[in-house]
Amino acid sequence: MQIDTLYLESFRNYEQQFLEFDPACNVIYGENAQGKTNLLEALAYLSCGKSPRARTDRDMIRFGGQAAVMTAGVFVREREFQVRAELSRERRRKLLINQVPVKTGAELSRVYNTVFFCPEDLLLIREGAAARRRFLDVTLSQLRPRYAEALAQYHRTYEHKTRILRDAEERPDLLDTLPEFNERLVRYGAVLIHYRHQFSLRLREYAALNHRECSGEREELEIQYATVSTVTDPGADLSVLMNQLRTHMESHREAERASRLCLSGPHKDDLLVTIDGRDAKQYASQGQTRTAALSMKLAEREIYKNVVGEYPVLLLDDVLSELDPRRQEFVLNRIAGGQVFITCCEDDRLRELLKGKVFHIEHGSVSEMNT
Numbered sequence: 211m212q213i214d215t216l217y218l219e220s221f222r223n224y225e226q227q228f229l230e231f232d233p234a235c236n237v238i239y240g241e242n243a244q245g246k247t248n249l250l251e252a253l254a255y256l257s258c259g260k261s262p263r264a265r266t267d268r269d270m271i272r273f274g275g276q277a278a279v280m281t282a283g284v285f286v287r288e289r290e291f292q293v294r295a296e297l298s299r300e301r302r303r304k305l306l307i308n309q310v311p312v313k314t315g316a317e318l319s320r321v322y323n324t325v326f327f328c329p330e331d332l333l334l335i336r337e338g339a340a341a342r343r344r345f346l347d348v349t350l351s352q353l354r355p356r357y358a359e360a361l362a363q364y365h366r367t368y369e370h371k372t373r374i375l376r377d378a379e380e381r382p383d384l385l386d387t388l389p390e391f392n393e394r395l396v397r398y399g400a401v402l403i404h405y406r407h408q409f410s411l412r413l414r415e416y417a418a419l420n421h422r423e424c425s426g427e428r429e430e431l432e433i434q435y436a437t438v439s440t441v442t443d444p445g446a447d448l449s450v451l452m453n454q455l456r457t458h459m460e461s462h463r464e465a466e467r468a469s470r471l472c473l474s475g476p477h478k479d480d481l482l483v484t485i486d487g488r489d490a491k492q493y494a495s496q497g498q499t500r501t502a503a504l505s506m507k508l509a510e511r512e513i514y515k516n517v518v519g520e521y522p523v524l525l526l527d528d529v530l531s532e533l534d535p536r537r538q539e540f541v542l543n544r545i546a547g548g549q550v551f552i553t554c555c556e557d558d559r560l561r562e563l564l565k566g567k568v569f570h571i572e573h574g575s576v577s578e579m580n581t
């Protein structure tokens with residue numbers, strides 16, 4: 211899959227911009243705060259209806275503007291597609307595939323996928339469990355539309371339940387509705403666990419291979435999916451998972467009411483990462499955690515390839531300059547085969563290292579350089 215063109219209007223610091231990309235490699239360079247990440251953000255947004263960094267869609271509309279437009283021309287599965295998003299300060303956003311409106315961002319993922327990799331991802335191992343859950347959620351939402359739906363329903367129900375627990379002191383009658391919400395959490399939670407388990411098995415395999423190679427065969431990375439304690443086998447049938455989730459929730463009923471928090475469910479899941487048998491979060495060096503995170507992100511790309519049949523578009527935001535030469539080389543060797551967009555700063559040697567198109571960005575205006 212490849213993105214051939216991008217048109218931006220009133221998006222972030224871009225007034226109006228049309229770009230034609232290389233099918234293999236696109237290097238985007240410029241000084242800080244010129245609009246490099248904004249460009250990758252638009253490409254990521256059009257692949258799933260979600261920004262990797264904006265809190266709301268409105269954040270992406272140009273300051274002082276009322277609406278923004280992003281349109282990508284994409285070539286995938288031997289066909290051409292046009293993916294478009296129209297954002298407005300006043301109205302609901304519009305998402306369109308070949309001029310036909312679609313309801314959810316998940317539907318955009320059926321056209322093309324992206325793997326976005328930024329310097330913060332290098333902290334994936336060091337951060338709390340929320341970062342690793344986000345990694346699972348973002349990837350699986352693009353890969354499996356059913357996962358995206360279950361996740362949205364789970365979040366909605368979780369918010370409702372939290373509100374009930376919080377307000378129950380003043381309105382005890384609200385507690386009568388709790389069983390219904392618990393049952394919904396159990397149903398959607400089982401779907402999340404099912405997909406997370408499947409994904410983690412593949413992640414474990416590919417990330418271990420990457421880590422072994424990147425560490426010069428010296429280290430063993432192991433990743434294990436950790437979910438609700440009553441779940442004995444996350445690969446079990448959905449009905450079994452639902453029963454086990456129900457048991458856990460019931461045993462936490464009093465504690466949830468006392469703390470007024472949802473204490474039971476896959477919203478507390480994590481990926482346990484060890485290097486040579488030791489907890490990476492606690493014991494790994496900075497270099498080791500970076501290698502592990504890198505291995506996980508590149509594994510994500512391989513998993514897409516296996517599921518979808520084509521490499522997703524890889525968006526590397528300033529990530530290579532954060533890596534030492536050995537890891538840079540490892541990444542550069544790994545990224546062949548699919549389309550890649552790489553941002554870097556003015557003085558980066560990457561421009562010479564990589565073949566393809568080179569774009570220079572200054573104040574939200576892009577010019578193509580001759581290579």
Ligand SMILES: Nc1ncnc2c1ncn2[C@@H]1O[C@H](COP(=O)(O)OP(=O)(O)OP(=O)(O)O)[C@@H](O)[C@H]1O
Pocket residue numbers: 221222223224240241242243244245246247248249269270271272273528
């Ligand atoms: N909604 C918006 N409207 C207009 N400009 C915006 C908007 N949101 C962000 N910007 C501007 O975009 C610029 C940041 O762009 P971006 O994050 O793409 O920088 P960058 O080139 O990736 O820089 P760095 O190398 O520092 O990461 C800033 O100047 C910021 O003020």
